[in-house]
Amino acid sequence: MIPKSPLDDPESAAYAWARYRRIMRFMLLVTIGVVALAIALLYDGESEASVHYYIAIALGIGFSMLLAGGLMGLIFLSSGTGHDESVTDLMEDEDRR
Template sequence: MKAMTGHDIDNPAPANPGISSFALARYKRLMKWMGAASFATAAIGLLIMKIVLGTVPIHMAIATTLGVFFTVLLAATLMGLVFLSSGSGHDEDVRDRFDEDHQ
């Protein structure tokens, strides 16, 4: 089955390479900033835990720091991928197979 654009649905044509490279560069820049923000959030979480609990066992400090860091970084990565998909033009290539107007 061919889409209206003339390319195969299961093997779509690539999006505009210029727009895709710009979106990927923006995504990489976003991830650098979010890596720093994740580190800062983990440090603040560790500081708050130290203030509230006093002496913190090393294993609890490591687990909490890594948990906060990777949770914030994962959320940023997934949201960044949503914006990357939208910004690179891949979302416009998607077509609903059950849409009756295009059959």
């Protein structure tokens, strides 16, 4: 029999997803700060770098940080709710035969 995941409970799931959204809001603020800092450090006013260079830098840093934050947030969501413990290996029974 497959055990139920704690995320099947609507109240537990609502709390977990609210926590995930809070983590993502925090990561968005950190990402905006890091992108602004990177652009400020790279811009010297005298280089011949075009505006496309700065856009590429901002998008590269921003997407990388948000992707990393999103994936880590999902790991925290899965682990923090007990969803990881509810997973069973169905092949384990077949290996014993």
